[in-house]
Amino acid sequence: MKTLIVGDRPTVERLAERLKRAGSHAEYQRIQCVLIRATLGSSAAQIAELLGWSTATVHVLHSRWSKEGDAIFELRGRGGRHHQHLSPEQEQQLLAPFVKRAEAGGMLTVAEIQQAYQEQLGKQVAPSTVYRLLDRHGWRKVVPRPRHPSSRRGGAGRL
Incomplete structure (x- = not known):
């Protein structure tokens, strides 16, 4: 079996430090996936069972990590104005x-x-x-009143 993830000491220490600084649950799990393979040498099926993932996801993550390195842990933020006309x-x-x-x-x-x-x-x-x-931009719809509320409808008041 070909080893995609080398469990050398500097790699394990770097991953363990990065695990401590993980900013989200998704990033934490991605680092765990690689770290478990590097330290314990667990199979993809075992890692998938631990993390609640499919084995295919584990395989994809391991192969991406071997090609791209730590860049796979940088997750893009979601949200924002995707369909804006103007900035x-x-x-x-x-x-x-x-x-x-x-x-x-x-x-x-x-x-x-x-x-x-x-x-x-x-x-x-x-x-x-x-x-x-x-x-x-903080504007609101303000419509002027057609007449003052205390004004009488008939014009001048009767005494």
């Missing part, structure tokens, strides 16, 4: 003239912001996209 910086630049106008007391409508957004993007977007953009 946060570009959104700030798009909203900058509207911010100035709002600070000067002007009224803004979503239709104006949507028009500017579509011109920059080069395609149509739904109004909900603009509302989400405004929400991301």
